């Protein structure tokens with residue numbers, strides 16, 4: 204029997220507990236706020252940003268949004284970020300990716316102060332994670348850790364195959380897993396014998412952006428499979444894993460939709476609260 208890990212349910216629980224803490228902070232006049240910055244009108248990005256803003260409002264936080272045209276210049280986007288960086292009502296800033304091709308994402312991300320970096324994507328946050336220092340962690344990786352914890356899956360000593368080494372998921376998640384005591388093998392879409400890496404694993408995490416890359420030939424019977432991929436197809440949303448073919452092989456699997464995606468949003472809400480808590484003491488870096 205393969206059981207489906209209900210990310211939507213776990214995410215709901217996390218968001219409700221944040222809402223309680225926000226209500227408490229609000230009684231002493233401190234309402235956390237998230238600023239989302241969206242450049243251009245990519246339809247998928249618009250859907251994600253709308254979902255993030257809704258989650259923020261539902262948690263009782265303030266929703267600041269800046270919409271810029273597709274043709275916005277590097278300087279225009281930088282000016283908007285600087286303005287939000289200086290606004291004391293803004294606890295966290297999220298620059299939605301991908302940006303239009305004429306913009307340099309890294310330079311813009313790095314204008315976000317580390318204490319407001321709710322996406323955990325600045326050079327400073329990445330460095331803090333690499334060094335094991337306090338800081339805000341990227342949302343999808345911390346969401347995956349929360350999912351595994353909620354399922355009661357032991358990480359210390361576990362054998363994990365991380366498929367994908369991207370900046371958003373694979374790389375930071377590898378570090379979080381190592382820090383929790385897992386043995387992590389990192390592979391990707393060009394790994395010559397992917398099954399040789401993934402078959403011994405107790406937990407297989409896939410985040411490559413390659414639709415259907417992982418199937419039954421890659422998974423040990425009873426293993427946990429976490430699918431961080433998301434693809435919009437004519438027949439709906441699907442991931443990097445051929446989930447249907449894993450039925451009866453995997454012990455547990457995250458569905459797409461309803462698995463990792465909702466956890467990403469829940470952790471953004473968590474990070475916004477954390478940023479607000481530490482932002483209360485300016486300059487401080489969140490845990």
Ligand SMILES: Nc1nc(=O)c2c([nH]1)NC[C@@H]1CN(c3ccc(C(=O)N[C@@H](CCC(=O)O)C(=O)O)cc3)C=[N+]21
Nearest residue numbers: 251298299300301322433459460461462464465467468
């Ligand atoms: N600066 C930045 N930070 C991000 O965290 C970021 C980003 N840019 N760019 C795009 C990716 C993608 N991403 C998702 C968030 C939620 C779902 C999600 O909630 N998915 C639902 C389905 C929702 C739907 O698409 O209909 C689910 O899987 O159940 C998916 C994908 C965050 N991203």
